[in-house]
Amino acid sequence: MSIPQDGAPAPPLIRARGLSKSFPGVRALRGVDFDLRPGEVHCLIGENGAGKSTLVKILAGVQPPDAGTVEIEGRPVTFSGPLAAQEAGIACIFQELNVVGGLTVAENIMLGAEPGRLGMVDRRANEARARALLDSVGFPELEASRFCAELSPAEKQAVMIAKALRQNARVIIMDEPSSPLEELEVRRLYEVIGRLKAAGRGIVYVSHKMREIAELGDRITVFKDGARVATLARGEADAAELVRLMVGRQLDELFPPKDRTPGPPLLEVRGLTGPVVRDVGFTLHEGEILGIAGLVGAGRTELLRTLFGADERRAGTVTLAGRPVPPNAVPAAIEAGLALVPEERRTQGIVPVLSVADNASFVWDEYPGRRAGTQTRRAAVESIVRTLDVRTPSLDQRIGALSGGNQQKVVFGKWLTLETRVLLLDEPTRGIDIGAKREIYRIIADLARRGLGIVLVSSELPELLGLVDRLLVLSHGAIVGELPGSAGEEEVIVLSMLHGAPSATGKQEEGTRE
């Protein structure tokens, strides 16, 4: 746990001690220490909810810590807000890039400090200064007079970095900066980071990509469950070791045992083709959990949506328990016994302003012919709330006030008020904390044991491998391979990457919202 304190005379750019932060039901950060030296890239890694985002938010002044101290270049600070942190020399390049589309590159870079007299902006001076800053971050060809709305993510990032330099930021926090970028743009980002390092700035770099961490990180801090597990210097640990530190021995107890024996075939998919999906065929058995792996953009979400009738089915057949499922109609898919738990819970899964009871009973109301059992609406809702252990003060509680995990249980439960045969799960544990994840895993395994067929899409490989009986690997909308549930992460990654692909590997789309 000791942080190497070599003989650097200058105080560290950031020196944080004993930072703690709790949210209702979650201890997001427990007594974390953190240092950043000039000219250093300090990578933060950890699973969703491990605490790295919370640390970043505290350093950026977005949230105050419950306990602990932060020193900037030796001076203790307390940030009243993001602006205060910025004035202290900390700039953030978050994923939702804070550029103003209606202003030009130069205007964005200089916003708040435009040169000029008598309140007028001297456009030439403005653009000249912006241009000098763009040169210094290695983007000399980016035209200062272009409107930011039309820039690529990489160019927007360059604008934000140039702006950070203009504000004389000594610390630059980057949250998954390479995620929206193409391969070549990522190389370019690394060059920019090299320039920043050479200029003595410190960089806090949050990422899920092991390869990039190995390449960039001068030091790496691993988080797990809100605590700092280790801080390692470059080369002290390989990718496998980092994963082990991130996941820890918890891996075993996190997932329920795979003690199921899949039954007879339940869902037969033949030649399924849609806008993205190409000629997909597989058979799902009763009581089986079938995983879908693949890179971002491989068509995993689209596969589920095409099965469910939400995306156009252009060719192919889907048969559930011997009966054909008609194409392009969600109601028909539901009548046939399919159910979808969508990727974006807040926008696609729940109606935040309505109550738990209302959210849980949408499909019960709509599909009287498929109701499970003959109980009343209230009883149906009560039974699923009890079975799934949804923690809510009452059934009339607005669902938006519940934690992510409990909201997700209601989304699951909604489908259990019907006689659902096949459950399509798209990133079911995204953005919920580790404890709730474990509960969701148990629910998924229990449902499989009750004979439901489950198709699981997840970007988190440990989660996929921990749950599934079988795994299909998707690339460019087509199945490129099948692996047993006992396969290793490397096998999956190799198979996904083999068939050429978008820049990022599957693991890396997680973590956009912790």
Next chain:
Amino acid sequence: MTEGEGTMAEGTGTVGRRRPGALRGKHLQTLATLSVLVLMCIVFTLLSERFFTLSNFQNLMRNTAPLVIAGCGMTAVMIARGIDLSVGSVLAASTVLAATLAVAGVPTYLAFMGGLLFGAVAGLANGLIIAGMGVSAIIVTLGMLNIARGIAYLISPSAILVGLPPDWSDLGTGRLWIFPFPILVAIVVIVAFHVLTLHARFGKRVYAIGGNEEAARLSGIKVERTVTILYVLCGFTAALAGLVLSSRVGSGDPNIGIGFELQVIAAVIIGGVSLSGGEGRILGTVIGALIIGVLSNGLNLAGVEPFWQYVAQGLVLIAAVIVDRRVNLGVLRMGNG
């Protein structure tokens, strides 16, 4: 963006002209509304021989000037993603106040100043509540719409016609060579707001707040203060529009300007400002106001029943927004090559 070609060499050269995508798009948008205006003028010229005459143009411009003036303030507010529903009522209260002062013997220019001051104060009240207390602009200015109208009636329950000094009408009816005063006032306001929004530091803040308020705040911009100033300006231009209007008709009428706010907002939207803020230009609003002005003037001359003018105005507004969206989509496609 085309790759590579002009890198450093071009960068260090003179930077004057602006080019690609979005700007071409903004010009295209202005060009589209401008051509609609020209087309309307041609049609009305064919429909009525009285349309394309100096006196009709003077008349048309004089009638449209208040819309243009109030539209400038509204444009600035709407670029910052705000809205002001109270301009019609503020306009009425300001003019009734000015007329009352004038009747009481206050010199006309001082009475006018009183009216302008009222407009600014009403705007200040709007701005302080919206920006300072974080209440929705629609609600606050809807409240002000009622309050200011009430104040107008409280000052004078009926139109003030008698006792106004002779110079009351100078602003609305006088002219310099062939230019009626209302047009000159409008031009001054247009130039001032054009410079303010496009060339002043203040304007950059306004676009930044409308486009991405959080980014503006993190750039150290005093968002609350800027927004408050915008509503003050909007109240001020509403009062100025009212003075021009009532000077022309020679009265101070508490019933004036009912529904005027909707015309102003229509002009701004036809001119290319979106309700979601962050874009738009003063010159667009000027064209938008002229489209509304020409439409009603032309239909009058063509002998169309006045009620149809409402229908026509509504159709133009909806058509403008549809066209605007199409143009923007086209620009996006062009931008992506």
